[in-house]
Amino acid sequence: MSRIARHPAAESALLTLAALILLVVGIGRPATMYYDEGYWLPEARAFVQGTPNPHPIVSPLVRPPLGKLMVAAGMELAGDNAFGWRIAGAVCGALTVGGVYLWTYLLLFDRRLALLAGGLTLLDNFVFVMSRIAMLDIFFVFYLVWSLVAFTAAVSLKTGAAARRGLLIGSGILIGLAGACKWNAIDTLGAYFLVGAALLWLAYRPSSEIESPLRRYAGNIRQIGAPTLLLGLSAVPLAAYALTYWPMCRLLRQPFGIRSLVAMNFAVWHFSVTEVSNKFLVTPWYQWPFSLKPQMGLSYLVANPVVAWGGIAALLVCLWSFLKRRELAECFVILLFAANFLQWVVTPEKGLLYYYYFPCVVILGAAIAVALRNLPARFLGIRVSLAILACAFLVFLWCYPRMAHLDAPWDCVFSCWS
Numbered sequence: 001m002s003r004i005a006r007h008p009a010a011e012s013a014l015l016t017l018a019a020l021i022l023l024v025v026g027i028g029r030p031a032t033m034y035y036d037e038g039y040w041l042p043e044a045r046a047f048v049q050g051t052p053n054p055h056p057i058v059s060p061l062v063r064p065p066l067g068k069l070m071v072a073a074g075m076e077l078a079g080d081n082a083f084g085w086r087i088a089g090a091v092c093g094a095l096t097v098g099g100v101y102l103w104t105y106l107l108l109f110d111r112r113l114a115l116l117a118g119g120l121t122l123l124d125n126f127v128f129v130m131s132r133i134a135m136l137d138i139f140f141v142f143y144l145v146w147s148l149v150a151f152t153a154a155v156s157l158k159t160g161a162a163a164r165r166g167l168l169i170g171s172g173i174l175i176g177l178a179g180a181c182k183w184n185a186i187d188t189l190g191a192y193f194l195v196g197a198a199l200l201w202l203a204y205r206p207s208s209e210i211e212s213p214l215r216r217y218a219g220n221i222r223q224i225g226a227p228t229l230l231l232g233l234s235a236v237p238l239a240a241y242a243l244t245y246w247p248m249c250r251l252l253r254q255p256f257g258i259r260s261l262v263a264m265n266f267a268v269w270h271f272s273v274t275e276v277s278n279k280f281l282v283t284p285w286y287q288w289p290f291s292l293k294p295q296m297g298l299s300y301l302v303a304n305p306v307v308a309w310g311g312i313a314a315l316l317v318c319l320w321s322f323l324k325r326r327e328l329a330e331c332f333v334i335l336l337f338a339a340n341f342l343q344w345v346v347t348p349e350k351g352l353l354y355y356y357y358f359p360c361v362v363i364l365g366a367a368i369a370v371a372l373r374n375l376p377a378r379f380l381g382i383r384v385s386l387a388i389l390a391c392a393f394l395v396f397l398w399c400y401p402r403m404a405h406l407d408a409p410w411d412c413v414f415s416c417w418s
Contacts, residue, residue: 008105008114015118016098022122023090023131028082029405035298037134040068041085044134047072047251048080063268064241065248066180067136085134092142093131096362097122099145104366106152107329113369116385120365123389123396124307126358129299129403137358140181144188144359147174151192152332155199155220164220165228172232176240183272184347184359187339189237195332196221196229213327273348281353285344288357295354300402303361306392311364314371321374333367 033041047069074088101118105111121127130138150171154164175192178185202214203222221229242261249256283291289312294300315334322330340359344352372385379387400406 008102008111011111011115012098012101012105012118015101015115015122016094019097019122019127020090020094023093023128024087026404026406027086027090027132031082033085033134035133035135037085040071040136041134043068044071044075044085045080047248048075050251050253063136063271064180064183064244066177066244067139067182069244069247070139071134086132089131089134089138092138093127096127096131096138096142096145099142099149100362100366103145103149103152104369106149106156107332107366107370108373110369110373112385113373116372116389117366117369119389120304120307120368120392121362123392124304124361124365125301125396125399125403126303126355126361128396128400129301130355130358132404133299136181137355140178140185141359141362143174143178143181144185145362147171147178147188148336150174154224155195155217155328161223164224165232168224168228168232169236172234172236173240175233176237177244179237180241180244183268184340184343184356187343188336188359189233191332191335191339192233194335195328196233200226200229213325217328273350275350279351282351283354285341285352285356288354288360289341291354294402298355299405300399301355302399303357304392304395304399306388306395307365307368308361310388311361311367314364314367317371317375318367321371325374329370329373333363333370337363337367 070088070092071085074086075084078084078087097118100121101114104117105114108114127138130141148171150167154167154171157164157167171192175185175189178188199214199218199221203218245261245264246256248254249260254260281295281297288303289308292302292305294302315337318330318334321327322334337360340363341357344356368388369385375384377383377385
């Protein structure tokens with residue numbers, strides 16, 4: 001039994017279960033809609049009822065449909081109440097924690113460091129807050145993380161060509177589903193293209209010219225083949241994305257076809273580039289990594305500084321390590337963070353909100369684990385990974401009463417935030 005419990009898949013399942021318990025307890029607080037739930041719940045309710053959205057401000061065409069369909073599924077199963085609104089997000093949040101564990105394990109093949117990454121993901125505050133509100137971001141990050149799991153498995157596992165290609169196709173499907181929650185998935189898809197193309201180019205170079213740590217990955221990409229790589233990262237995500245509109249059209253009794261897809265996506269684009277956010281909530285993207293000001297309207301959301309600041313330091317260590325050793329794991333986490341963070345320099349949104357930093361913080365948790373593999377495991381006799389996890393837990397515990405909407409006097413049991 002203990003041997004089974006130490007298997008990566010079993011550890012991922014146990015971590016997912018622990019995360020689900022933490023996320024579900026008290027999920028009904030507050031019992032009324034808050035923050036952007038007022039936008040998305042009427043749409044989800046319209047899907048459940050099969051009627052046009054009665055909301056006077058937005059329509060089902062202002063964002064891709066999958067996240068709202070998942071909220072509707074939770075409402076269908078658990079009822080049109082606070083628990084039903086948020087249960088789908090809590091399940092996806094818990095699966096995200098387990099997914100980060102598996103992704104980190106596939107990068108490093110080190111269970112202890114993978115557990116550190118999974119633990120830091122659970123304690124980073126973002127997963128806790130965003131999993132307990134009926135918004136689209138947790139679904140986007142859930143599909144994104146599991147796409148990373150499939151992509152990394154395709155290029156790193158010792159397996160046959162058919163399984164490797166299947167994993168690559170699965171990654172393409174999942175990244176398409178992430179895009180069907182929020183279009184920002186395109187940035188991670190671009191990172192896949194860069195990594196895949198670079199490894200494929202290396203695969204056809206003479207063996208003497210390939211850095212030894214990358215040779216195995218290059219050979220695996222060559223086994224997948226350029227046609228499957230191109231198909232899995234272009235047509236497959238696009239098809240997966242497009243097909244998510246079919247159930248929405250069926251529920252709302254709207255036509256589904258190429259012309260209607262183009263029209264609906266043009267409406268999404270128009271809303272994205274013209275909708276002006278509340279100016280009091282807007283913060284510049286370059287301030288997000290160092291922010292310590294809680295978003296009081298969104299469950300006092302603020303990144304756990306142990307993860308946010310430790311992750312930035314870890315990226316610098318990863319950069320140094322990559323320049324020295326040419327390891328894929330270090331390159332991948334740097335590239336993913338850069339793609340998901342620097343996209344906001346060019347993304348034509350009228351107002352940038354702090355919670356858009358969510359995918360970056362998830363990547364930072366994994367980056368800390370990746371950075372530690374080339375550093376001493378102990379300092380002054382203390383295991384570094386456990387010390388980091390303990391510090392993150394203490395900060396999370398201090399934030400918990402306000403994030404969980406506890407009633408007085410428990411909301412200020414440690415302190416009251418201003």
